[in-house]
Amino acid sequence: xxxxxxxxxxxxPVLSAKLNMPPRRPSSIRRHDLIARLNAGVYxxxxxxxxxxGFGKTTVLTDWISELDHPVAWLSLDAAESDxxxxxxxxxxxxxxxxxxxxxxxxxxxxxxxxxxPEALLTPLLNDIAAIPEKLLLVLDDYHVIDSGVIDxxxxxxxxxxxxxxxxxxxxxxxxxxxxxxxRARDQLTELRVSDLRFSAQEASDFLRSVMxxxxxxxxxRALEQRTEGWIAGLQLAAxxxxxxxxxxxxxxxxxxxxxxxxxxxxxxxxxxxxxxIRRFLLQTSILDDLNASLCDAVTGxxxxxxxxxxxxxxxxxxxxxxxxxxxxxxHHLFAEALRLYLQNMQEESFAELHLRASHWYxxxxxxxxxxxxxxxxxxxxxxxxxxxxxxxxxxxxxxxxIWFRWVEALPETVIRSRPNLCHGYARCLxxxxxxxxxxxxxxxAWDWLDARADVSGEMHIGDEEQFRQLPASLxxxxxxRALVAGDLEAALEYARQxxxxxxxxxxxxxxxxxxxxxxxxxxxxxxxxxxxILTDFIEQMEAGGHPEESYELMTVIxxxxxxxxxxYRTHLAYEHALQLISNGTKSQAYGxxxxxRGLAELNREWGRLELAEEQLSLAEQLxxxxxxxxxWHERLxxxxxxxxxxxxxxxxxxxxxxxxERYQVHSPLPVVRPLAALRARVRIVEGRLDSAQEWARQQKxxxxxxxxxxxxxxxxxxxxxxxxxxxxxxxxxxxxxxxRLLERLHGAAEEGARTGSLIEILILRAVLSExxxxxxxxxxALQEAxxxxxxxxxxxxxxxxxxxxxxxLSEAVSSGTVSDYVDSLLKAFNRPAASLTAIQPLIEPLxxxxxxxxxxxxSDLSGPEIARNLMISLNTMRTHTKNIYSKLSVSSxxxxxxxxxxxxxx
Amino acid sequence: xxxxxxxxxxxxxxxxxxxxxxxxxxxxMLIDLGTDxxxxxxxxxxxxxxxxSQLRKIRDLGMELISVYRIETD
Numbered sequence: 006x007x008x009x010x011x012x013x014x015x016x017x018p019v020l021s022a023k024l025n026m027p028p029r030r031p032s033s034i035r036r037h038d039l040i041a042r043l044n045a046g047v048y049x050x051x052x053x054x055x056x057x058x059g060f061g062k063t064t065v066l067t068d069w070i071s072e073l074d075h076p077v078a079w080l081s082l083d084a085a086e087s088d089x090x091x092x093x094x095x096x097x098x099x100x101x102x103x104x105x106x107x108x109x110x111x112x113x114x115x116x117x118x119x120x121x122x123p124e125a126l127l128t129p130l131l132n133d134i135a136a137i138p139e140k141l142l143l144v145l146d147d148y149h150v151i152d153s154g155v156i157d158x159x160x161x162x163x164x165x166x167x168x169x170x171x172x173x174x175x176x177x178x179x180x181x182x183x184x185x186x187x188x189r190a191r192d193q194l195t196e197l198r199v200s201d202l203r204f205s206a207q208e209a210s211d212f213l214r215s216v217m218x219x220x221x222x223x224x225x226x227r228a229l230e231q232r233t234e235g236w237i238a239g240l241q242l243a244a245x246x247x248x249x250x251x252x253x254x255x256x257x258x259x260x261x262x263x264x265x266x267x268x269x270x271x272x273x274x275x276x277x278x279x280x281x282x283i284r285r286f287l288l289q290t291s292i293l294d295d296l297n298a299s300l301c302d303a304v305t306g307x308x309x310x311x312x313x314x315x316x317x318x319x320x321x322x323x324x325x326x327x328x329x330x331x332x333x334x335x336x337h338h339l340f341a342e343a344l345r346l347y348l349q350n351m352q353e354e355s356f357a358e359l360h361l362r363a364s365h366w367y368x369x370x371x372x373x374x375x376x377x378x379x380x381x382x383x384x385x386x387x388x389x390x391x392x393x394x395x396x397x398x399x400x401x402x403x404x405x406x407x408i409w410f411r412w413v414e415a416l417p418e419t420v421i422r423s424r425p426n427l428c429h430g431y432a433r434c435l436x437x438x439x440x441x442x443x444x445x446x447x448x449x450x451a452w453d454w455l456d457a458r459a460d461v462s463g464e465m466h467i468g469d470e471e472q473f474r475q476l477p478a479s480l481x482x483x484x485x486x487r488a489l490v491a492g493d494l495e496a497a498l499e500y501a502r503q504x505x506x507x508x509x510x511x512x513x514x515x516x517x518x519x520x521x522x523x524x525x526x527x528x529x530x531x532x533x534x535x536x537x538x539i540l541t542d543f544i545e546q547m548e549a550g551g552h553p554e555e556s557y558e559l560m561t562v563i564x565x566x567x568x569x570x571x572x573x574y575r576t577h578l579a580y581e582h583a584l585q586l587i588s589n590g591t592k593s594q595a596y597g598x599x600x601x602x603r604g605l606a607e608l609n610r611e612w613g614r615l616e617l618a619e620e621q622l623s624l625a626e627q628l629x630x631x632x633x634x635x636x637x638w639h640e641r642l643x644x645x646x647x648x649x650x651x652x653x654x655x656x657x658x659x660x661x662x663x664x665x666x667e668r669y670q671v672h673s674p675l676p677v678v679r680p681l682a683a684l685r686a687r688v689r690i691v692e693g694r695l696d697s698a699q700e701w702a703r704q705q706k707x708x709x710x711x712x713x714x715x716x717x718x719x720x721x722x723x724x725x726x727x728x729x730x731x732x733x734x735x736x737x738x739x740x741x742x743x744x745x746r747l748l749e750r751l752h753g754a755a756e757e758g759a760r761t762g763s764l765i766e767i768l769i770l771r772a773v774l775s776e777x778x779x780x781x782x783x784x785x786x787a788l789q790e791a792x793x794x795x796x797x798x799x800x801x802x803x804x805x806x807x808x809x810x811x812x813x814x815l816s817e818a819v820s821s822g823t824v825s826d827y828v829d830s831l832l833k834a835f836n837r838p839a840a841s842l843t844a845i846q847p848l849i850e851p852l853x854x855x856x857x858x859x860x861x862x863x864x865s866d867l868s869g870p871e872i873a874r875n876l877m878i879s880l881n882t883m884r885t886h887t888k889n890i891y892s893k894l895s896v897s898s899x900x901x902x903x904x905x906x907x908x909x910x911x912x
Numbered sequence: 913x914x915x916x917x918x919x920x921x922x923x924x925x926x927x928x929x930x931x932x933x934x935x936x937x938x939x940x941m942l943i944d945l946g947t948d949x950x951x952x953x954x955x956x957x958x959x960x961x962x963x964x965s966q967l968r969k970i971r972d973l974g975m976e977l978i979s980v981y982r983i984e985t986d
Contacts, residue, residue, distance in 0.1 A: 058974045178971060238974065264949035266928030268974055273931060339974055346933045 024099050026079040026144070028329050029067050034204070034212050036065050039197060043069045046195030047140065050167050051188055053196050054176040059238025059268075059339050060202040062176045063146060070144070076103040077142045082150050089155040093126055096143075100134070103141055107133045113639065113669075127162055135168040148177035157182040164188070203235025217244035217321070225257050232261045238339050241321060242271035248320075249278040272343040275322075286313050287322070291344035292359050292382070294375075295327065296334045303366040304359055357383040368392070373399075377412055386420045387466070390427065394468035397430040398514070410434040423466045425454040426473055429480055436487055444487060451480055477507035478515035485522040489529075489674040498526040517543075517555060522674070528566060529676040531715025531758050537566050544579075553586050558635065561604040562675065569678070571761025573608055573798040580604050599628035600638065603645050610649055613801030613834045618649055639669035647684060652802055656692045663688070676716055683720045690723075690730050695910035698727045709743035713754040718763055721751055722770070729774055734851055734909055736777075744774055765795045766803055773810055785821065788814050796827045805834050850893050857911070859886040864903055864912055921983040922963055924953045927976040937969060950978060 043065075046052045054062045070077050078099040086092045097108035108130045134141075151157075161183050164173065175181060188194035204212060209230040213219045221229075233239030243260065247253050256274075263270055276284050289305045290296055301310035314334050317324040323340035327333040336344070349356060360383035367376035373396045380389035393412050400409045413421060413431050421427050432447035453459035455477060467473045481504035488497035504519035520543045527536040540563045544556040560583050567576045580601050587598055602625035609618040622645055629638055643666035650659040663685050670681070686701040707724045711717075728744035748771050755764040768791035775784035795803070804811050812835040815828055852860065855876075862872040873883040891897055894905045906912050929945045941955030957963045963980075970977060 058972060236974070264929045266926070266930055266934070266951070266975060269928070269931045269934055273933075338972075342937075342973060346937060349933070 023081045023083070023095065024079060024102055025328075026070060026077070027063060027067055027081075028326055029071050030064055030325070033061075033064055033068065034208055034216060035068065036061075036208070039065050039201060040069050040072075042195060042197070042201075044073075047075070047142070047172050049188075049195055050164055050173060050193040051183075051195070052172065052174040053181075053185065053194060054174070054202075055178070055180050055196070056199045056202050057178050059236055059337075060199060061237045062197075062202065065197070065202070066144065066146070066174070066176055070142075073142070075140045075142055077144060078103050079144045080146065082145060082147045084150045084152070087151050087153045087156065089153060089159065092151070092153070092156050092159075097130065100130075100143065104137060107137070127159065127166075131163075131166055131168060134171055137168075137170055140170050140172065142172045142174060144174040144176070146176045148175045148181055149179045151181075154182070202237070204230065204237055204240060205235070206230055209235065209240060212240060213244055213247075217248060219244060219247050219253070221247075221253060225253060228257055228261050233267055236267065238337070239267040239271065241323070242268070242275055242340075245320070245322065246271055246274040246278060268339060268343055272340070272347070276344075276347060283313070283317075286310075287317075287344055288348045289359055291336065291341050291348055292356070292379075293363060294335065296324070296336070297332050299370075300363065300366050304362045357385065359383075361385060361388065364388070364392070374408070381412065381415050386416055390416055390420050390424060390466070391468035394424060394426045394430075394472065397426065397469075398472065401430070401433065406430075406434045406437055410438075419463070420466075422450060423463055424468060425451045425465065425476060426467065426469055428454070429476060429483065433483055436483070436490065441487065441491065448480065448483060448487070451476070455480065475509060475512045475515060478504045478509065478512055478519070481507060482515050482518040482522065485519065485526075486674065489522060489525060494526045494529050497522055498530075501526065513552075513555070521559070524562075525674055525676065528678075529716060533566050533570050533715075534759060537563060537570065540566070548586075553583075554590065557583055557587065557601075561600050561641070564604045564607075565678065568607070568611070569760050569762045571765070571794070571798055573611060573800070577605070577608050580608070597628060597631075599625045600635075600641065602628065603642060606649070607645055610652055611802050612799055613805060615649065615652060615802075622646060622649060636671045637673060640666050640671055643669065644679075644681065644684070647688070651688055651691065652806060654691075656688050659688045660685070678716065679719045683723045686723050687726060690726050694908055695727065695730055695734070696908055698723075698730075699910045702727060709747040713750050715754075715758060715760075718751070718754065718760070721747065722763070722766060725751060725767075725770055729770060729777070731910065732774070732777060734911065735857060736851055741774075741778065748774065761794055761798075762800075765791050765800055768794070769803055769807060769811070772814060773807055776810060776814055781817075784814060785818060788818055789823070792818070792823075792825075792828065796825070799827075801831060801834050804831050811835075852890065852893055852911070856886050856890050856893070859883060860890055860902070860906055861912065863887070863890075863899055864906070919956055919958050920963075921954065921956045923979075923981045923983055924955075924966070924970070925978040925980075926951050926953070926970060927978055937973070938966075941966075954983070 043052060054066065056062055070079075079102075080095055080099040082095075086095055094112065097112055100107045101109075111126045111130050111133075160173075160181070164183065167173065175183075185194065189196070206227065210223075210226050213221055213226055213229065229240065229243050233243060246260075247256060250256055260270065260274075276287070279287065286301070286305055286307070290301050293300065293304065296310075296314060298311035298314060301314065302308055307313070314324060315331070318326060318331075318334065323337040324334050325337060327335055348359075360379045364376045364379035364383065367373070367379065373392065377389060377392045377396070380392055383389075389412075393409070393416070397409060400406060409430065413427060413434075416427075421431060428447050428451035432444045432451065435441075435443040435447065453461050454465055472479075481500050485497045485500035485504060488494070488500055501519045501523040504515055505523070508516045508519065520539060524536045524539040524543075527533075527539065540559055544553075544559065544563070547553055547556040560580060564576045564580065567573075567579075584598055584601050587601075602621045606618040606621035606625060609615075609621060622642075625645075626642060629642060643662045647659045647662035647666060650656075650662060663681055667681055682701055682705070686698040689695070689697040689701070702724055705720060707720060709724065709728065711721070713721055725744060725747050728740050728747065732740045732744060748767060751767045752764070752771070755761075755767055768787050772784045772787035772791065775781075775787060791804075804815070812832065815832050815835075819828055819832070858876060859872065862875060867875065869883060869887075870880055873880045876883070878886075891902055894902055896902045896905050903912070927950055929949065930943065930951050935943060938953050938955070941953045944952040944954065946952060953966075955966070957966070967977070967980070
């Protein structure tokens with residue numbers, strides 16, 4: 006719910022029909038030579054079948070492939086696949102019919118809001134393919150519909166790096182923009198072109214005589230072959246025309262003597278020959294893309310369409326079966342085009358009426374998309390608009406707002422304007438696409454319809470009464486969402502409140518949305534208790550109402566809020582409770598347990614149970630792989646791994662998980678409380694790479710004297726850590742004061758916001774800083790305060806993450822009289838092997854001011870003696886300084902000293 | 913000479929003559945049925961994309977394209 010509606014990228018639903026190879030034609034000429042060439046060509050990279058419509062490309066392909074031993078991935082392309090990402094999804098889906106895991110990581114990686122470039126997706130895909138042990142084929146049918154330079158480039162790259170076991174087949178009506186000449190020159194190409202595909206004299210003869218059963222003389226056959234120039238579609242139509250006749254020579258004379266375009270002439274002939282019933286049937290059903298008996302009955306008003314279709318197929322009247330049980334058929338597109346042209350000129354049937362009947366049938370068979378298509382084709386905008394209106398909630402919920410958007414755009418603007426439901430849906434689509442200005446315009450139009458005072462011209466149309474009743478609430482929700490996107494939190498809160506005031510009993514959607522938006526707004530403003538309250542109430546309500554699953558998505562969101570406030574046990578209870586409900590639940594969950602286990606792992610990490618956390622995170626990862634995930638899943642998972650690895654001291658693993666998390670980043674209205682860049686900076690600090698962390702601070706324009714807002718708290722705490730690390734290196738009063746100032750303000754802000762979790766961390770840092778200053782007592786006092794806050798919730802890792810200095814402080818606390826089981830257990834935690842690597846200090850001993858002076862001059866090209874002279878010290882003194890510098894930096898040469906110094910940000 | 917990317921008139925020749933029904937495929941164009949077994953379609957296109965769209969329709973109907981001429985208008 007939360008992420009489904011607000012994800013910017015629309016996932017692509019895959020129509021499995023496009024991945025199925027069409028079944029073989031019942032009677033077709035076997036093209037031995039062509040098939041032999043195709044078989045031989047399997048060892049090349051590419052087979053290209055390039056010829057205009059009607060030359061039997063698909064027929065020869067299906068004949069060939071149905072006898073092939075190798076696994077074949079088939080993809081029938083449509084114009085919609087000209088979108089490169091959609092193309093990739095379909096390409097991978099086709100390959101997955103051979104092996105389910107090919108390219109799965111690529112598909113997963115496409116879920117983020119910044120999907121990687123198609124080229125970047127190619128390498129992992131190729132790797133997956135290269136791992137397949139046997140030869141495989143990928144067939145792209147109707148490539149000419151693809152109109153995209155990006156896809157052309159993609160395929161060119163695919164061909165360049167094609168693994169040897171893969172063979173690509175492209176069928177098209179025009180030569181693709183691929184390096185064909187180069188492949189030809191390197192003998193990596195098999196080509197079937199018009200000259201290959203057109204029927205030879207022998208084939209024409211076999212076809213006319215054996216397949217169509219015509220009794221023709223050799224001359225007659227030659228005449229037909231010449232007139233049609235071997236065009237298979239033409240020969241088929243000619244044969245059909247001849248089948249009904251007694252006097253073939255007259256027909257042939259007329260045909261060869263005419264200049265008329267073959268398809269034109271012959272379609273007319275064929276139609277004229279058919280009995281009235283069949284002719285009407287053909288013309289009426291020509292408006293359909295796919296035909297089945299029931300649909301044809303509805304459109305034609307007959308009840309014997311099944312027989313009709315079977316007869317047509319048997320007679321070779323261009324009806325092609327789409328599946329093996331002969332439920333669905335299709336006309337060969339040339340024939341359908343020609344039929345439609347005749348239909349338009351028929352007075353009796355109205356084009357529009359037929360489309361409406363088709364639309365009606367599809368409506369009744371729960372195929373709203375086709376229903377809408379036909380309604381639009383009928384030209385009846387109001388009818389289409391009604392359907393489009395009604396289907397909006399369902400398509401929004403299923404990520405299909407992109408398709409819906411295109412339908413709305415097919416309507417006249419006046420029609421859209423007159424329908425508040427459409428205006429609202431349209432506005433939402435624009436918002437999803439990031440077009441805030443456009444969204445505002447259409448929200449206003451919808452709003453004006455509801456506002457009695459607004460001066461609206463024209464009549465209002467409502468296609469969906471229920472949607473309209475809920476419009477006051479849903480419209481306010483949209484305004485709230487829009488405000489969130491624009492960062493206007495106060496407005497978001499206000500609109501959410503308004504929405505709630507309008508919400509009706511049965512309107513779960515708006516209730517959920519407005520609640521969640523309020524919570525998000527509060528959270529973003531730092532009002533965590535309030536946000537927690539809102540969400541807790543919501544969860545209880547959902548449970549009480551019998552649909553707890555509506556709230557599962559929010560569990561870790563609440564958990565995050567509560568952990569910041571310092572309520573670890575309450576969070577744990579909530580997670581366990583939700584897991585229990587899921588296990589007991591009978592409804593199939595759209596939302597699984599993986600995020601809850603991830604949440605538990607975070608809790609256990611906080612409690613210092615690192616091994617348990619790791620087990621739970623692994624389990625979460627595994628559970629996540631078994632289902633389709635919410636878009637945010639991978640980002641969350643890898644972030645949790647990164648934090649766990651950091652607590653383990655494994656900084657390089659932490660960094661590589663952060664890389665992954667960044668790749669899967671998803672846009673959502675949830676506030677980014679812990680930016681990945683800040684987490685990365687923390688890892689760098691632990692590594693001792695202060696230069697990187699410094700760079701981060703610079704890029705974020707963070708300074709110690711800035712105002713602290715809740716959303717930036719994590720980043721500023723990170724900055725404080727950086728300042729402390731620098732102070733450790735170079736104990737200057739400047740960094741000390743900056744760190745102190747910052748920590749004090751962080752302290753105040755966290756206290757004011759009642760963020761106990763953050764407060765504990767801040768107090769720990771204050772303790773560490775005081776200790777580094779030598780202010781032992783102040784350090785102990787801060788530590789005591791931290792301990793008193795931390796003990797009730799049993800925080801462990803926050804202390805352990807600070808390393809030896811914290812261990813030292815804790816033992817001091819014990820020896821100065823603190824008696825506590827809690828502190829004892831904390832101390833024990835430091836002794837675990839996992840803990841010993843954390844918080845690596847960059848230097849065992851900091852450099853003195855003099856040593857720093859020498860170091861800075863070492864960075865110049867002055868010689869030793871020159872440096873000594875510059876600093877007004879003796880050469881011996883300088884050499885001692887240098888020796889100490891090297892020792893402290895753990896290096897043995899000037900060059901490596903300078904390199905290390907740069908890493909530490911000393912220069 | 914006319915500027916680039918402005919509306920233009922083109923004359924498209926295809927092989928074979930067309931029956932009346934086919935006129936609606938080429939709505940808005942003048943159809944000249946020659947006696948030499950060729951048809952000449954003349955029409956004005958808003959831009960190049962419009963022209964290519966028409967050419968594609970011709971391709972998809974399986975017709976053979978013979979020539980495409982731009983007709984200069986003053």
